[in-house]
Structure formats: structure tokens, C-alpha cells
Amino acid sequence: MYLRAANINIDDSVLVQQSQTGDTAAMERLILKYQNRIYNVILKMCGNPDDAAELAQEAFVKVIESIDKFQGKSSFYTWLFRIAVNLTLNHCQRSSRTATRSLDAEETEPNGETARVLRDCLSDERAVDPAAVAQSREICELAKKYLLQLEEPQRAVVVLRDIEGMDYAQIADVLNIELGTVRSRLSRARSNLREILESMLK
Amino acid sequence: MKPNPNLDELLSSFIDGELSPRQRTEVQRMAAHDPAVARRLRQLQNCRTLVCALPPAEAPGDLLEQIRQSLERKTLLQEQPVTARRSAGVVHLMFRRFVAAAAMIALVGVLGVVVYQIVAPVPGMQTLSPVAVNPHPPQPVPDLGGPAPVPVVDRGFSGRLELATAAFAQVDAFVQRAVESFGSVETAHREMAGDRRVYRVVGTRDSIHRLMASLGGVWQEFDSATLHVSELEGSAPVTIEAVTPDQMVEVVARKSTEASVETAQMYAAMNWMARTMPGREIAPLIDDEDSGSLFASDTIPMPKLAGPVDTNQATHAPPQGTAPASLTIVLLRSSK
Numbered sequence: 001m002y003l004r005a006a007n008i009n010i011d012d013s014v015l016v017q018q019s020q021t022g023d024t025a026a027m028e029r030l031i032l033k034y035q036n037r038i039y040n041v042i043l044k045m046c047g048n049p050d051d052a053a054e055l056a057q058e059a060f061v062k063v064i065e066s067i068d069k070f071q072g073k074s075s076f077y078t079w080l081f082r083i084a085v086n087l088t089l090n091h092c093q094r095s096s097r098t099a100t101r102s103l104d105a106e107e108t109e110p111n112g113e114t115a116r117v118l119r120d121c122l123s124d125e126r127a128v129d130p131a132a133v134a135q136s137r138e139i140c141e142l143a144k145k146y147l148l149q150l151e152e153p154q155r156a157v158v159v160l161r162d163i164e165g166m167d168y169a170q171i172a173d174v175l176n177i178e179l180g181t182v183r184s185r186l187s188r189a190r191s192n193l194r195e196i197l198e199s200m201l202k
Numbered sequence: 203m204k205p206n207p208n209l210d211e212l213l214s215s216f217i218d219g220e221l222s223p224r225q226r227t228e229v230q231r232m233a234a235h236d237p238a239v240a241r242r243l244r245q246l247q248n249c250r251t252l253v254c255a256l257p258p259a260e261a262p263g264d265l266l267e268q269i270r271q272s273l274e275r276k277t278l279l280q281e282q283p284v285t286a287r288r289s290a291g292v293v294h295l296m297f298r299r300f301v302a303a304a305a306m307i308a309l310v311g312v313l314g315v316v317v318y319q320i321v322a323p324v325p326g327m328q329t330l331s332p333v334a335v336n337p338h339p340p341q342p343v344p345d346l347g348g349p350a351p352v353p354v355v356d357r358g359f360s361g362r363l364e365l366a367t368a369a370f371a372q373v374d375a376f377v378q379r380a381v382e383s384f385g386s387v388e389t390a391h392r393e394m395a396g397d398r399r400v401y402r403v404v405g406t407r408d409s410i411h412r413l414m415a416s417l418g419g420v421w422q423e424f425d426s427a428t429l430h431v432s433e434l435e436g437s438a439p440v441t442i443e444a445v446t447p448d449q450m451v452e453v454v455a456r457k458s459t460e461a462s463v464e465t466a467q468m469y470a471a472m473n474w475m476a477r478t479m480p481g482r483e484i485a486p487l488i489d490d491e492d493s494g495s496l497f498a499s500d501t502i503p504m505p506k507l508a509g510p511v512d513t514n515q516a517t518h519a520p521p522q523g524t525a526p527a528s529l530t531i532v533l534l535r536s537s538k
Contacts, residue, residue, distance in 0.1 A: 031266055039261035053262050060269045061276070121248045128248045133255035143252050161218060162253040168220050187207065187214040194249045 012076040019067050027067065030076070031060050037164060038084045044159045045088045046095075047148045055091055059084040078173040081164070085156060085174055092152050114138040122197055146196045154189035161186055206242075213243045217250055356525035357459045359407055362430040362439070363414075363450070363531045369423045370535035374399050377533060380416045397535035403528065410527040411454045418447035425536040431466035433459060440466040444473045454527065 015033075018026030038059060043052035062083050070079060117139050121128045133139050147155060153175075160166045160174060168182045175182070215221050216229040233240040262268070367373045378392065381401050393400035403413060421427070429450055430439040440463055442449060449469045456462040 028266060031269060035261040035265050036258065039265070040259045043259045044256070049259070052259075053265065053268070056261060057265060057268045057272055060265075061272050064269070064273060121252045122245070123248070127244060128251050130251050130255045133252055134257060139252075140256050143256055147253060147256075158253060162250055163256065163258070168215075168218070183211055183215055183220070184207075186218070187211040190214055190246050190249050191210055193253070194245055197249070197252075 013072070016067065016070060016072070016076050019064075020070070027064055030063075030080075034077075034080055035060070038080065041081065041159055041164050042084055042088045044144065044147065044163050045085070045152070045155055046092055047144065051091065051095070055087050056084065059087050062087070074173055078170055081160070081166075082174045082176070085160070089152055089156065114142065118142070118197060118200070122194065142200075146193060146200070149196050150189055150192060154185055154192065157182055157186045158189045158193070209239065209242065210246065213239070213246050216243070217247055356407075356457060358525040359410060359454055359456075359459065359462055359527040359529075360432040361410075361454070361529050362432070363445075363529060364426075364428045364430070364534065365424050365531065366426040366534045366536040367423045368425060368536050370397060370533070373420050373423050374533055376420045377401060377417070377531060380413060381531075399531075399533040401531040401533070403531070405527055407454055407525060407527045410529045411451060413529065414447065414450045414454055417450075421447050429453065429466070431463055433463040440470055442466055442470045442473060444477065445469065449473075454529075 012030070015026045015030050019030065035056065039052055039056045042055045042059075043049060046052055046055065059080070063080055066083075070076065074082075114136060117128070117132055117136055121133070133143075147158065150158065156175060157171055160171045161168075166174070168179055168186075171177075171182045171186075172179045177185075212221070212225070212229060216226060221229065229239075229243075233243050365373070365377075377399070378401070381392070381403055393402075403410065405413075426443075427445050429442045429445040431442070431453060432439040442453075453462050453465045453469065456465055
């Protein structure tokens with residue numbers, strides 16, 4: 001999963017040039033190439049599938065409308081995610097439909113196997129098994145809800161790093177922040193997320 | 203263990219592979235020797251594993267189609283308003299042009315009515331000329347420095363000179379020669395009656411002027427000299443008593459009858475004043491400034507009266523023109 005971001009720029013420049021000359025097929029290939037990743041990042045940031053779909057659609061429309069202005073100063077990949085993340089952050093700031101409320105409304109005490117897996121995640125003795133987490137639907141839902149409890153800036157760096165797999169430089173380019181800011185913000189986000197999980201299991 | 207932000211940043215970067223090889227070696231050494239660092243490193247790794255284990259979501263299958271439809275809607279929304287705006291703009295522009303044209307026509311109409319009311323002829327009255335046209339020809343602008351010169355019509359000179367002398371025969375002979383020798387005199391008539399001689403001379407102002415000037419040679423022989431200047435026929439003449447040759451010449455030298463009469467009136471007054479005012483006995487001395495006897499006199503000398511013009515003969519040019527002039531010279535024998 002982390003390797004995806006490293007291999008995305010292979011054909012992007014060619015497709016972008018073709019799209020700038022009016023080649024709609026090239027633009028469609030770019031959309032198909034990135035639509036799932038864009039949608040996934042947006043969904044993890046906003047927590048609502050419908051909003052994520054609408055924001056993804058809006059992001060790609062903006063890309064199509066602005067492809068002529070794209071000068072290649074940054075990679076198409078970071079340019080595309082910059083548009084999508086900015087739209088999502090603006091949406092989250094405007095909208096009150098954050099995952100915090102739904103989490104508060106549906107907050108339940110983890111039970112059984114879910115609680116055990118979560119305790120493993122918080123264990124200081126051994127590392128958690130990623131396969132076990134991925135197989136537990138309940139764990140995933142809880143993890144998404146806890147993720148949404150982070151502030152938007154911290155949530156954005158966590159999503160871009162741990163879900164999209166960007167490196168720090170790419171995150172800094174997408175969010176237009178300093179590399180040191182990415183480092184500190186990501187560290188605080190992970191620390192805060194652990195505190196949230198600990199509070200749920202107590 | 204209380205979280206250390208700096209340690210968390212270092213450990214987090216270690217987990218993400220964002221440290222240099224030397225930093226990675228250092229973190230590994232710290233974790234190997236410090237259980238607290240190792241425990242914190244494990245906590246952060248598990249937290250990251252939990253997020254990374256979240257299954258990726260797939261975009262809706264019709265996302266591409268939704269994007270296409272969204273673009274089409276935008277295109278339609280952009281084109282339709284543009285067309286509508288253009289139509290509305292054209293209509294608005296045409297309306298403004300129509301209003302502007304109507305306003306101009308109305309303005310021209312109002313101005314036309316105003317102008318017509320100004321220049322329209324009034325019923326029952328004589329048609330007036332346009333305001334801007336002067337019906338009268340332009341008159342010459344008078345000279346502001348004085349009254350406009352009025353053309354003077356010289357009706358000639360008519361005078362009667364009465365001379366009384368004890369040397370009647372000599373003076374009569376002198377006057378007769380002067381009249382006869384004066385070639386420019388047109389007609390001359392001489393009447394002889396005892397001690398009275400009458401010479402009637404008709405000519406021009408110039409000829410009469412020269413005749414009078416020639417009489418100056420015998421003027422000292424006259425006991426009295428009186429000049430009557432007639433202005434118009436039937437009117438009372440102006441009488442200059444004790445007239446001098448210069449005064450006669452001055453009167454005749456005028457360019458019009460009226461001027462001659464005015465000059466005669468002036469000299470008549472001057473001579474009357476000279477006779478009636480004290481010191482009249484020195485009048486001859488006044489006329490002769492070079493005699494040098496003035497200071498020997500006991501009488502206060504009278505100032506020499508001067509006319510409006512210098513009586514010096516040299517300054518009086520002979521009168522020009524062909525106006526008729528007549529002079530009647532009456533020579534009388536005085537009993538002196």
C-alpha cells in the first residue's frame with residue numbers, strides 16, 4: 001500500500017499533456033486511475049460516503065476545468081490531492097456533519113473480540129497484527145470514528161500518510177506547509193489518537 | 203511514561219522511515235537500551251497499524267459518469283445564462299438607444315418651439331427683421347476725442363470798412379492804386395462824392411485778404427477805422443471799432459461766414475474794453491512793445507489782449523477757397 005504513491009507518476013505527465021490538448025480519453029484515464037484513492041482519502045477525512053462522492057466529483061471537475069492552467073511546477077499527483085484535500089477541509093469547516101457527532105451519538109463500549117483487539121493495539125508488550133485488525137469490521141468502524149475525532153489538520157496528515165501513503169515531502173506539498181510542521185503535526189496526531197483509544201477502553 | 207513531544211516526533215519519523223541512517227541507528231540504539239523508549243515506539247507503531255489497516259474505500263462506480271454529467275450541466279448552465287444575458291443585453295441596449303433617440307427628438311422639438319416663439323411674426327404688426335440682422339446700415343463711429351466735424355459751408359465774407367483820415371487825398375490815391383493794382387479783384391467800383399469815397403470790391407476771401415493786408419502801409423494816417431462784418435443779409439452787422447489791419451486780416455482769413463463773425467465779435471469786445479478800461483491812453487504802446495517808452499509812462503500798462511489765435515500776420519496763411527467775398531471801403535475826410 002505504501003508503494004502506491006511511489007509509482008503513480010509514471011505516465012501522469014503524458015496523460016496530462018494529452019488532456020491539455022483536449023484529449024478527453026487521457027483525462028478519463030487519469031480520473032479512473034485516481035478516483036478510488038481520491039474518494040478514499042476524502043471519505044476518511046469527512047466520514048460521509050455521499051459527501052465524499054460529491055467532493056470527489058467536484059474535485060475532478062475542477063481538475064478538468066483547470067488542466068490548461070497546470071504548469072507542472074508540482075506533480076499532477078500532489079496537485080490533484082491538493083485540490084481534493086482543500087475542498088474537503090473547506091467542506092468540513094463549513095459543515096457541522098462531522099464524525100464527532102455521530103460518534104457521540106453512536107458511542108458504544110467495545111465488547112468481546114473488538115475490545116481485545118483494541119487492547120492489543122494499545123499494548124506496550126507486543127505489536128498488533130494488521131491482518132487481525134483488517135478482518136475485524138467492528139475494529140475498522142471504531143478506528144474510523146476515532147480518526148474523525150482528530151482535528152482536521154491532524155486528521156489530514158494522518159490520512160495522507162497512513163492511508164494514502166504519502167511521504168512527508170508530498171504531504172507538505174499537498175497541504176502547503178513546512179516539512180517540520182508535517183513531522184510535528186503527525187506525531188501529535190498519533191499521540192492524540194492513542195489517548196482517544198485509551199479513553200474508550202477504560 | 204509521560205509522552206515527550208520531541209521523542210514522539212523522532213519515533214514517529216522513525217516509524218515512517220523519514221530519518222537519516224544515522225538517526226535511525228540512534229533510535230534503534232535508544233530503543234534497545236531504554237525500555238520506555240521501546241514501549242513508546244511500540245505504542246505509536248500499533249496506533250499507525252490500526253489506521254493503516256482500515257480497508258480502502260472504492261469510489262462509486264458511476265463517478266466518471268457523474269463527473270461527465272456535472273460538466274455537461276455546468277456547460278449548459280454557463281451557456282444558457284450567457285445567451286440569456288446576451289439577449290437581455292441586446293434588448294436593454296436597444297431600449298436605451300430608443301430612449302436616447304426619443305429624448306433627442308423631444309429636445310429638438312422644444313428648442314424649435316422656443317425659437318419659433320422668439321422669431322415668429324406678431325399678427326397685425328409689421329414684419330420685423332430677424333433679431334440678428336440690423337435693419338439700418340452701420341453708421342460711422344464718431345471720434346470720441348471731440349465732436350464730429352461738421353462740414354462747413356462758406357457763404358463768403360461781406361464787410362464794410364469805414365476809414366477817416368485828414369490826409370484824404372493821399373490816402374484816397376493809395377487805396378485807389380491798391381484796388382486797381384490788385385489783379386485778383388474781380389470787380390471794383392468807386393464812388394466819389396465830395397469828401398467821401400466809396401470802393402466796392404468783390405472777389406474771394408483770398409483777394410480781400412490781400413487787399414486788407416496792403417492797407418497796412420497807410421494805416422497810421424487813419425484817424426479812425428471801423429469794420430462792419432455782416433453775417434447774413436438783413437441781420438445787424440458786427441462792428442469793430444478801432445480795428446487794426448491784423449484784426450481785419452484775421453476776420454477775413456476765417457473759413458466760414460460764421461467764423462468770421464465770431465472773430466469779429468471777439469475783436470469788437472476787445473477793442474471796446476481797451477477803450478473803456480483805465481489806461482487806454484497807452485494802447486498805442488501796447489501795440490508797439492518795442493517802443494521802450496512803456497516804463498516811462500505814469501500809467502500802469504494794460505496787458506496786451508490776445509485773441510484765440512495769434513494775430514501775427516505771418517502765422518495766418520491766406521484763406522483758400524472760392525467763396526465770394528465783398529468789401530466796401532468808405533473813405534471819409536476827417537476834420538482833424
